[in-house]
Amino acid sequence: MTQWLTPEEWQVVGLSLRVALWATLASLPVGLAVAWLLARKRFWGHALLNGVVHLPLIMPPVVTGYLLLILFGRRGFFGELLAEIGIVFAFRWTGAALACAVMGFPLMVRAMRLSIEAVDRRLEAAAGTLGANPVMVFLTVTLPLILPGVLAGAILGFAKAMGEFGATITFVSNIPGETRTLPTAIYTYLNVPGGDAGAIRLTLISVALSLAALLVSEGLARRAARHVGGV
Amino acid sequence: MHRRRILAWLLAALLLAPVSPAFAQSNEVLVFAAASLKTALDDIAKQWRAETGKTAKVSYAGSSALARQIEQGAPADLFISADSDWMNDLAGKNLIKPATRADLLGNRIVLVAAKDDKTALKIAPGFDLAGALGNNRLAMANVDAVPAGKYGKAALESLGVWPSVSAKVAQADDVRAALLLVSRGEAPFGIVYATDAAADPGVRVVDAFPADSHPPIIYPGAVLASSKTPDAEAFLAHLRSAQAKPLFERQGFSVLD
Numbered sequence: 361m362t363q364w365l366t367p368e369e370w371q372v373v374g375l376s377l378r379v380a381l382w383a384t385l386a387s388l389p390v391g392l393a394v395a396w397l398l399a400r401k402r403f404w405g406h407a408l409l410n411g412v413v414h415l416p417l418i419m420p421p422v423v424t425g426y427l428l429l430i431l432f433g434r435r436g437f438f439g440e441l442l443a444e445i446g447i448v449f450a451f452r453w454t455g456a457a458l459a460c461a462v463m464g465f466p467l468m469v470r471a472m473r474l475s476i477e478a479v480d481r482r483l484e485a486a487a488g489t490l491g492a493n494p495v496m497v498f499l500t501v502t503l504p505l506i507l508p509g510v511l512a513g514a515i516l517g518f519a520k521a522m523g524e525f526g527a528t529i530t531f532v533s534n535i536p537g538e539t540r541t542l543p544t545a546i547y548t549y550l551n552v553p554g555g556d557a558g559a560i561r562l563t564l565i566s567v568a569l570s571l572a573a574l575l576v577s578e579g580l581a582r583r584a585a586r587h588v589g590g591v
Numbered sequence: 592m593h594r595r596r597i598l599a600w601l602l603a604a605l606l607l608a609p610v611s612p613a614f615a616q617s618n619e620v621l622v623f624a625a626a627s628l629k630t631a632l633d634d635i636a637k638q639w640r641a642e643t644g645k646t647a648k649v650s651y652a653g654s655s656a657l658a659r660q661i662e663q664g665a666p667a668d669l670f671i672s673a674d675s676d677w678m679n680d681l682a683g684k685n686l687i688k689p690a691t692r693a694d695l696l697g698n699r700i701v702l703v704a705a706k707d708d709k710t711a712l713k714i715a716p717g718f719d720l721a722g723a724l725g726n727n728r729l730a731m732a733n734v735d736a737v738p739a740g741k742y743g744k745a746a747l748e749s750l751g752v753w754p755s756v757s758a759k760v761a762q763a764d765d766v767r768a769a770l771l772l773v774s775r776g777e778a779p780f781g782i783v784y785a786t787d788a789a790a791d792p793g794v795r796v797v798d799a800f801p802a803d804s805h806p807p808i809i810y811p812g813a814v815l816a817s818s819k820t821p822d823a824e825a826f827l828a829h830l831r832s833a834q835a836k837p838l839f840e841r842q843g844f845s846v847l848d
Contacts, residue, residue, distance in 0.1 A: 433775075433777055434727075434776060435775070435777070450777060451728050451761050451777075533761050533772070534733075534762055534763070535728075535760075535761055535762065536762075548733070550659070551653065551656040551733075551736065552656075552659060552735070553677075555659075
């Protein structure tokens with residue numbers, strides 16, 4: 361099976377999986393916190409936060425990538441600060457992961473927020489009257505109930521990260537082994553006469569990975585829902 | 592009910608109207624040109640329009656990307672590549688009119704840095720580019736396909752420096768994108784054409800690569816086989832004329848005859 365793809369192409373697949381995994385893991389806690397805030401709390405700036413969270417969904421990806429470049433590039437405001445403590449995003453896979461995390465964030469937050477809003481608050485209240493403190497209520501009642509939504513959001517973010525192109529190539533460009541993810545590699549093949557074979561190979565891998573992610577997501581969501589439903 | 596019917600018909604009419612062949616066959620010349628030609632060719636197209644009233648529309652990108660688009664059937668009239676390889680590729684597929692092919696221009700490649708960077712580096716066999724880069728990147732066009740990247744890699748290979756810097760290269764889609772990386776300070780050094788360095792006040796030339804360290808840089812131009820515009824040959828002739836020559840030389844190109 362290893363001869364289906366060249367070693368460089370396997371490297372591309374591995375890099376894509378690594379970038380997407382880290383992007384999802386890093387944005388999971390932040391996404392959950394923001395979704396909780398938007399679902400449960402009312403405060404001044406609620407609509408503004410909601411708008412900002414959804415920005416990467418509606419702005420052209422190249423614009424998002426350009427903003428990341430200005431803020432986190434070598435000469436960027438945050439980029440310079442973070443470089444002093446050793447965190448570098450420019451031209452590195454960490455930058456690709458950041459771009460993917462930002463682009464997948466709105467999808468993740470939407471899915472999680474929906475499931476948080478769907479929780480029957482009376483169940484939480486009942487747990488409270490039976491003696492559970494807020495943390496226990498969250499862990500034993502709320503979390504199992506929102507798990508399907510959280511998982512769906514995570515998988516959605518992962519799938520978006522696997523397919524992210526515009527923001528990634530604008531922010532960290534196209535460096536083999538470092539930022540040349542699956543979509544970027546396909547794009548590179550398409551820019552050279554005779555690159556069709558390689559492009560098709562990588563496209564098939566891309567489709568297979570996306571389908572696998574969706575099937576796993578569906579399976580997990582159904583299992584969690586069954587578990588929660590008490591069956 | 593009657594009003595809704597009228598509204599439905601109106602909507603249908605509006606949607607179907609543009610389908611009629613309202614667009615006249617334009618006599619514009621569509622030129623696919625290497626990205627490094629942007630400044631010069633924009634001026635020359637303006638000059639041609641002022642002289643003859645005819646319009647040349649130019650699309651700039653890496654020569655490899657343009658060659659690919661032409662292969663896929665892009666409706667271009669003229670192709671100006673930054674190296675002979677891509678022109679030969681199209682000629683081999685019978686996509687150009689061979690009688691119209693001509694070598695138009697020459698160029699040089701240089702090492703550039705941001706304009707306020709004070710590094711002095713002399714290009715010689717085995718020079719320490721890797722040391723000067725440190726943990727940062729060397730901005731170049733794609734080294735496998737885009738001419739500027741290919742020339743740059745060939746030069747670094749012949750100077751014995753390529754193995755030490757190949758892992759530090761940030762490859763861009765075309766030479767102007769590589770220029771931008773240096774201009775913005777994202778990459779401390781880059782390899783671009785001498786003409787690109789002249790076109791961007793945000794970079795300064797550190798040193799020029801010896802002409803014998805890479806294959807000669809030649810820009811061939813040809814009319815494409817699928818072109819139906821007689822003005823395409825007229826524009827190509829204008830590019831080789833005495834009026835266009837100073838506009839090319841002003842940017843630093845050498846005009847071949």
